[in-house]
Each structure stands twice: as structure tokens, then as C-alpha cells.
Amino acid sequence: MSDAEKARAILAGYRASIDNIDAALIHMLAERFRCTKAVGVLKAEHGLPPADATREAEQIARLRQLARDAQLDPDFAEKFLNFIVREVIRHHEMIAREGGTNAAPGIENAG
Numbered sequence: 001m002s003d004a005e006k007a008r009a010i011l012a013g014y015r016a017s018i019d020n021i022d023a024a025l026i027h028m029l030a031e032r033f034r035c036t037k038a039v040g041v042l043k044a045e046h047g048l049p050p051a052d053a054t055r056e057a058e059q060i061a062r063l064r065q066l067a068r069d070a071q072l073d074p075d076f077a078e079k080f081l082n083f084i085v086r087e088v089i090r091h092h093e094m095i096a097r098e099g100g101t102n103a104a105p106g107i108e109n110a111g
Contacts, residue, residue: 033088040092044100050092056085 001009043050060078067077 036088040095041100043092044096050096051089
């Protein structure tokens with residue numbers, strides 16, 4: 001086996017792992033959004049605001065520390081969380097407009 005063939009075999013192994021991790025991330029995000037959808041419904045039913053700045057700040061601080069502990073760039077972790085939180089708030093606003101009874105597009109009922 002040539003060096004290039006060995007490299008391609010190793011690369012294929014790395015790519016298979018990356019594909020598995022990507023699949024796990026998608027499933028974890030889907031579960032997270034099922035939970036946040038339930039939160040959005042609860043907030044809408046009780047007239048609570050879609051966003052919670054205090055909770056968001058706590059989460060950012062917590063995830064930045066988790067990122068540091070995992071040797072991941074904390075700025076990247078914060079950007080990633082902010083992206084997710086913006087989407088969650090968008091869903092919560094949609095749920096609130098609909099009176100808390102209808103699911104946001106693409107999100108299943110959590111319970």
C-alpha cells in the first residue's frame with residue numbers, strides 16, 4: 001500500500017467519525033428544540049416574555065467555561081449558542097403570536 005493510499009484510508013476513517021458526530025449533533029439539536037418548544041408553549045400560556053436576558057447571560061458564561069475546559073474556542077462556543085438562542089426566541093415569538101397552541105414549523109410537540 002502506498003503512502004497516498006494509507007493517507008486516504010486514514011482520511012476515510014476520520015471522515016466516518018466526523019459524519020457520525022454530525023449526525024449526533026443534529027439529533028441533539030432536534031431534542032434541544034423539542035424542549036425549547038415546550039418552554040415556548042409554557043411561556044406563551046402564562047404570558048411570559050419569549051426572551052430571558054438573565055438566563056441567556058448565565059448560559060453564555062456557563063458555555064464559555066465549558067468550552068475552555070474542553071479546549072474549544074470560547075468565542076466560537078458563544079457565537080454558536082447565540083445562533084441557537086436567536087432561533088429559539090424566534091420560535092417562542094411565533095408560539096406566543098399563535099397563543100401557545102400551535103407548534104413552530106419543524107418542531108414536534110415535546111410531550
